[in-house]
Amino acid sequence: MKSLVIVESPAKAKTISKILGKDFEVKASVGHIKDLPVKEMGIDIENDFTPNYIVIPGKEKVIKELRKASKDAEEIYIAPDPDREGEAIAWHIADEVKGKSKKIYRIKFNEITKSAVLESMKNPGQIDMQKVDAQQARRVLDRLVGYELSPLLWRKVRRGLSAGRVQSVAVRLVVEREREVEAFKQEEYWSVNAEFEGTKKPQFWAKLFKFNNQKVDIKNALEANGVLEDLKDSKYLLTKIDRKKRRRMPSPPFITSTLQQEASRKLRFTAKKTMTVAQQLYEGIELGEEGSVGLITYMRTDSNRIAAEAQQAAREFIGTTYGKDFVPEKPPVYKSKASAQEAHEAIRPTYLQNSPETIKHYLNKDQNSLYKLIWNRFIASQMSPAEIEQTTFEISCDTDRCRGETVFRATGSVVKFQGFMALYTEGTDEILDEGEAVLPDLKEGEKLQLLHLEPKQHFTQPPPRYTEATLVKALEEKGIGRPSTYAAILSTIQDRKYVHKTEGKFAPTELGVVVNDLLVERFAELMDVGFTASMEENLDHIEDGKLKWVRVVKDFYSPFHEKLTEALAIKGKVKPQDIPTEAACEKCGKPMVIRWGRHGRFMACTGFPECKTTKPLEGETPSAAPVETEEKCSKCGSPMVLKSGRFGKFLACSQYPECKTTKPLATGVKCPEDGGDIVERRSKRGKSFWSCSNYPKCKFATWHKPVPKKCPKCGAAFLAEKWDRAGNATLSCLNKECAHKEEVRREEVPAAG
Secondary structure, three states: OOEEEEEOOHHHHHHHHHHHOOOEEEEEOOOOOEEOOOOOOOEEOOOOOEEOOEEOOOOHHHHHHHHHHHHOOOOEEEOOOOOHHHHHHHHHHHHHHOOOOOOEEEOOOOEOOHHHHHHHHHOOEOOOHHHHHHHHHHHHHHHHHHHHHHHHHHHHOOOOOOOOOOHHHHHHHHHHHHHHHHHOOOOEEEEEEEEEEOOOOOOEEEEEEEEOOEEOOEOOHHHHHHHHHHHOOOOEEEEEEEEEEEEEOOOOOEOHHHHHHHHHHHHOOOHHHHHHHHHHHHHOEEOHHHOEEOOEEOOOOOOOOOOHHHHHHHHHHHHHHHOHHHOOOOOOOOOOOOOOOOOOOOEOEOOOOOOHHHHHHHOOHHHHHHHHHHHHHHHHHOOOOEEEEEEEEEEEEOOOOOOOOOEEEEEEEEEEEOHHHHOOOOOOOOOOOOOOOOOOOOOOOOEEEEEEEEEEEEEOOOOOOOOHHHHHHHHHHOOOOOOOOHHHHHHHHHHOOOEEEEOOEEEEOHHHHHHHHHHHHHOOOOOOHHHHHHHHHHHHHHHHOOOOHHHHHHHHHHHHHHHHHHHHHOOOOOOOOOEEEEEEOOOOOOEEEEEEEOOEEEEEEOOOOOOOOEEOOOOOOHHHOOEEEEEEOOOOOOEEEEEEEOOEEEEEEOOOOOOOOEEEEEEEEEOOOOOOEEEEEEOOOOOEEEEEOOOOOOOOEEOOEEEOOOOOOOOOOOEEEEEOOOOOEEEEOOOOOOOOEEEOOHHHOOOOO
16 A cells, blocks of 8 residues: 655656655645635634635645545655645645544655655654644735725725735835935035056056045035146155955855845846746756756755755865865854744755756756856855955155145955855845956055046935845845745735836836825834834744734734724825826816826816816826836847837837837737737727737637636636626636636735726
């Protein structure tokens, strides 16, 4: 009789089945099998917030198969991912397959390798109910906020809107940064640089550091020219040479947040894309005759810990590949933050024999890029520090009128020993100054010849808008969310149209500003960064057994519900202020303003309601700014941007009008008739429909939005999103012989408008 192993992913099942062999049957639950219902809150507030979990529509067949397999199994091992979400999945699976005499075990591993899987099978445990409770608390809190705040937004702002407990705080960060940018007052300043020549080459540039015995503060061109006039005929002396040796330490191996940041900087991946590709590498990639192999450790982690065996393997690899000088005396130890789960490891390769070069032909482009990044970062983290000699020249005026009062400085660095830098250096989010000078080998006291003086105008810069990397960094630093939630937070706030990306940076939409301001005004505590961070700590304490989940939820809900009741009692809608224009109404001559409506901005007469003249807004407004995508132009290679036109949204080259390439917006779903891309189009009456990009050769079309989800009943490649008059959505199979239908969770439905 075989034993049964249940995981959550078919790819993971394939890899584990190969490891365990014929004595085990491995099945996949395909994610969660139970959740809160879609059409009702599903929480009994009066009865200690008891959640009403139901089988997720479409998962009945999966549960039936798991029950059938469990009846014939000698033992059952449940093995979803080793985090709170995985523990909740395990709990629900156990509830469905348990029998009177069945032995059910929980097994966990941080990497899907033969040694890790077999070791976990030797030491099975039980489901960790404290971890389940922490996940349950998060789910209930998010449902309470989402389900109760959404009606307020519908009533006060616009139908179809929704709010999230953590996502709303992320939007607040973006809105507040935008206001800092808008409030910033640019100031002019100047620098003065000089090119010198000594007794040895090369010539070099230095920056004016002190003038008239004071730190340089030149505010305009007039002052800069005055400084140049004072300096041009002076003589100069190399008065001081300061040489310092310093060690540059390697960065720690990746955790979830740093992987997302570095993949954004170096690969231009979104956080969501990074986690999708990392999941593929973790669950297993087909490596020819070797079969499916898990290439990296678990990718949702905030721990910098590395297993001793992995460190030893890395040291041996480094010694063989780079030489003994590149192997530090002792393996480095990197500290994790206090809240890190030390049972996890950092993200690293599982098998060092699978170097990026040896397996790249098995990986697609994205998998190879991310795997190489993880590989290089891990190996570099175990290498010796780099040794750098930094040299600073101080050049003083040697003329009576400015001696001792005018000083130039030049700095240069020489890498004496590359260490880890032979393989990897970390990216940066900051805009760096011009590179350091290459300095000649001179001696103190040498006379220098002034070759050129060059003034340079500068302007102070506003705080930068958030990128994917810096927003993830901010969320982590402020304690908002946890490793498993960063990617979802960034995706959700964009999907709900509260923020958009312009040139790779986040900016709030008008809708995002309106919703944020309403929530900040009415729910100050909910929108407070510190409060959100403390709630995350409470969830950690639930997992540690220090707090009970019902108490945490109860303490949150009472004041929240009270504030909500007060907000609902206030009449009136919240809208952005009208923007004055210089245009006059064609009918009555009164000024026109840009007004905000259900479908965005439009021009309206200030004589309303006596004069009801309106007209579409010509061109694009800040709220309709093009949104940069990851897709590249087929002609010039520039990023494509998402635009709105007469017949709906489309992709256009960001270099317009130089490059006029456009293409319809693909849904990610292939046409069932000829394999072309299904794209969104707009009818002459303005209604959206979806059709094959190969029209008119292919006539496939549907009024319902295709969703890239395989039909669990007939295997059709996609389902279609259908809406009823009550605003409820279902996913339905377009195959008339199948007629499969499933409900969509409210959290999964994209916000209207």
